[in-house]
Amino acid sequence: MAGRMQGKVSFITGAGRGQGRAHAVLQAREGADIIAIDICEDIDSNPYPMASWDDLAETRRLVEQEGRRCVVGKADVRDRGQLAAALADGIAELGPLTNVMANAGILPLAMGDPQPMDFHDAVDVDLIGVLNTVAAAVPHLLAAGGGGSIVITGSTAALIPNTTSSTDPRVIMGPGGAGYSWSKQTLVGYTREMAQHLAPSGIRVNIVHPTNCNTHLMNAEGIYQVFRPDLEAEEVTKDDFRLASVAYHALPTPWLESEDVAELVLFLASDASKHMTGTSIPIDLGCMVKWPNGPGQ
Template identity: 40%
Template sequence: MAGRMDGKVVFITGAARGQGRAHAVRLAEEGADIIAVDICESIPTVTQYGGATPEDLQETVRLVEALDRRIVAEQADVRDLARLKEVVRSGVAELGRLDGVVANAGIEIFKAWDKFTEQEFRDVIDVNLVGVWNTVMATAPVLVEAGHGGSVVLISSGNGLKGGPFNLPYTASKFAVTGMGKTFAAELGKHRIRVNTVHPGPVDTDMSRHISPLFGEIAAGNEHLLSTYAHFHPDSVMDPVEISHAVLYLLSDESTWTSALALAVDGGVTAY
């Protein structure tokens, strides 16, 4: 069924590659116009994989425009609330409205609990948690003022429902996003704004491609910690579009009575 997002405009963070790009393209396929942001640079403490680039963001633009949809794409750090507000204002001025939000940007640093520096811990929390709060604070007032409701999707993680070893600040941030989503849903419901969290399992992105090989190295002597992660879908990792299908549902009018939901798309990882 095509056209499920016809006439809608969606703001997406972390849109230069990975899940963010997949969300932008999938929503554009269904008729949405996009306001896209990404930091488009590496964060110094994140050394296990590189950040997206301006060229990555331009590729997202190309893919959306190839679907004959409009896109406003800007470099922005989700830790910078003022900058997010600026991009939202300019995007809405150009595209005419705002209907949906996908707080997708996130980082991960993978190491044992006692190896994290204070700066590493703070950077993960600032991007993954404060950045999500900033995203909602930059967009929800626009939705409230417009008065036509809307949908906000916060990308958490399977680790936002079930703790996991070797990524302590990531897990802490994603659990917090889960709770924040439920609180926002309770308070924004009176404005017909629904808020839900999505909890991906293993997804084929630049981040996971570089993090996954570290499991064996870091888990040496702690293999028992990984035992509950051995029961998941036999294909191991998902194409990011599998998460985009869930995001599409939550942003479309098919989910008008769905709010405060923690939706796991994880091949069963969180079932054990």
Template identity: 30%
Template sequence: MQIRDKVAVVTGAASGIGLAIARLFVAEGAKVVAVDWHAEAIAAAVADIGGTIIGMTGNVAVEADCVAMIDRAIAEYGRIDILVNNAGVMDLFQSVADLDNETWRRCMSVNVDGPMYAMRRAVPLMLAQGGGSIINIASVAATGGGAAGAAYTASKHALIGLTKSTAFQYARLGLRCNALAVGGVSTNIMDSVDNSRLDQAALGRLGAYHSSSPGTLEPIDIANAVLFLASDAARHLNGAVLPVDMGWSAA
């Protein structure tokens, strides 16, 4: 097993990609702290997965919650080897002229502030133990402008910048930081927004891009890529943005 006895923190772990990652990590012998803002859902997920896994309720937009989840890994397992920043929210597909402050701040707080808070707490601990692996779940929206609205697109671009900066700064100290630019995945991320408020005009424009998608991935497809980046098999990959999109970004 590629990550046996490694300690991992996974955010957004109650459903979709995060749930698939947590399940696969436990199956591969890792010790997991699974975090989500839905208390009942994370409790159910942990009970279903079984094995060496702890569930926590937390909102990554709150710095104290991010600190608490990293500290929980240290308290329970004595170290943190892997951090997967998966929790994220979608926008309303608004173009910049129609973008409201609430949507902008929500996307930035969950999609950018959260990973930064978690990384800021985890990195010194990883360095003290000799290294670690951070994987940030980005999107095809991180490398282009046609996949989502202005808020989500900007947040995922920012996440890539955070990934690359971290990778470069700590490359000689045993710490790796990579990202996945995922394509369309069968998840419930649209539950994070009020569908009645979606910008239909902007969606019409974005349809040209979405029509080029080769298909929809399953959460396990992303989890398998995360497992690879977390493992020693990817020890020479640092600062990479790995597309997992069935070739969508190649169009």
């Protein structure tokens, strides 16, 4: 039986690990060839490391293990020229582009020493990086003439009211966290905007909003404490975080795995969702039904 991504070529940012790698592997399993890019170097203001070139090579190995081709590239989503060059290399080898996963993101909490410009650093990657990804990809989708699907990765932070101004420590997280939330919120309107403009060309644009997902981002320094402000930073453990994260959700589950998000993104990437565009879909373990006015309210 043909896979759900047979004949497609998927461009995935932040593909070196985590959710981006899960998208690459699942979509390859379903028949897609993959153009996988990652920054492969650290970002000064971000307190946890980014994926490495070895991580990206491992993604390629896993895609090839699924029997598909994978072109990897080192590119920073903040640099549209780097994205365009990596994409051109991939298309030259794999053929016309059909799918885009604008997934790369950072959550620069800088708990010990927050700086006002952390806000900008988050926005540069989490908002401008997505716009750059779409801007680099759309000319190729239009040139191919067969429509296409763009899936943007948001966050429950996009849906929680007053995330950027609340004094609740679970949702404020300093300038870096506020820049993250503001970026993700802004992406909802951007998705609706681009969905309208691209619809006449048959190109769909949708955004997904994962809750806590068991990746480097979630397990980076600071996140556990955001959820457990009652504990000292040095003593808070993943088990402490687990309790608070279960309470954050309606379903009795502490967090998602990357493969869970990949299933939703696969649906939106595939023709199974061909009548859907401009949608904003939580995959949030019931977080938003439990806390429609924000955590604890």
